[in-house]
Amino acid sequence: MTSTNASPDRAADLARRLERVRTRISAAAPFGAAPTLIVVTKYFPASDVELLAGLGVTDVGENKDQEAAAKAEETASLGLSWHFIGQLQSNKAKSVVRYADAVHSVDRPSLVSALAKAMAREQQRRAAAGLEPRKDLECFLQVDLRDPSAGHGAGSAADHAGPSRGGVLPAELPALADAAAAAPGLRLAGLMAVAPLDEDPRDAFGRLQDLSLQLREKYPEADSVSAGMSGDLEAALASGATHLRIGSDILGPRPPVR
Ligand SMILES: *Cc1c(COP(=O)(O)O)cnc(C)c1O
Secondary structure, three states: OOOOOOOHHHHHHHHHHHHHHHHHHHHHOOOOOOOEEEEEOOOOOHHHHHHHHHOOOOEEEEOOHHHHHHHHHHOHHHOOEEEEOOOOOHHHHHHHHHHOOEEEEEOOHHHHHHHHHHHHHHHHHHHHOOOOOOOOEEEEEEEOOOOHHHOOOOOOHHHOOOOOOOOEOHHHHHHHHHHHHHOOOEEEEEEEOOOOOOOOHHHHHHHHHHHHHHHHHHOOOOOEEEOOOOOOHHHHHHOOOOEEEEOHHHHOOOOOOO
16 A cells, blocks of 8 residues: 555645536536545545545545445445445445445445345344434446447346446336335445446446436435446536446555455
8 A cells, every 4th residue: 555644735736626626526516416525545544534534525435345345434424335346246235334434336236135134134234232313325337338239239237338437227126126225224325336437437427327317217205316426426416316326536646356
């Protein structure tokens, strides 16, 4: 890890980068409701999370359970909201519901079941320990936005152009939404997506906005849209993103994947 732990330089560096991103957000969404800025702290130390909290950051995102659980515990006194944004194995659900307010990567019915079961257990654990129950888990359904018209076949996942960046195909979204909406302990918050690499993100996020409008016909409260990363936050805001997930433009370049 190349970042310097909580040095004055690091604090100034984070403050400058955060300010630059906040300026971009207000320039891109001057009149709309302010989006929730989730600062993605993956690969960076808990000391950076502390510095960010001191700069007014309230929401942080992580994509690996082990790393997230450790950082959330280390910074528990700060009262931050933790967003799980990575591919999630069902056997990690039990751990994730101990610290995460939201999961942005709900991509299959079996994960919905695992999260609901984990939430029931977590509430029992809290009651037995004399703790308050936790709030329902906010669930964003992750959509695969690869352009179906760019594929060569009859529309199966394998026929799409470009590599998958995760998520359920749009055709499978209604059934997944029904499962999440019906699951006790979960709240269907809305949709999430990562823009495909081989397409203008404005087109992909436009499709996401259409899917969000369709979802809201049946579930009006599922009106959140988690879209937009360092490179495409403007495109996401133009298509109605309510939650941005910004990592490298605030934390700096990530160390090589371990
Ligand atoms: C890492 C990550 C981000 C942040 O990406 P940056 O380009 O560093 O801003 C956002 N969303 C997901 C799902 C990620 O894994």
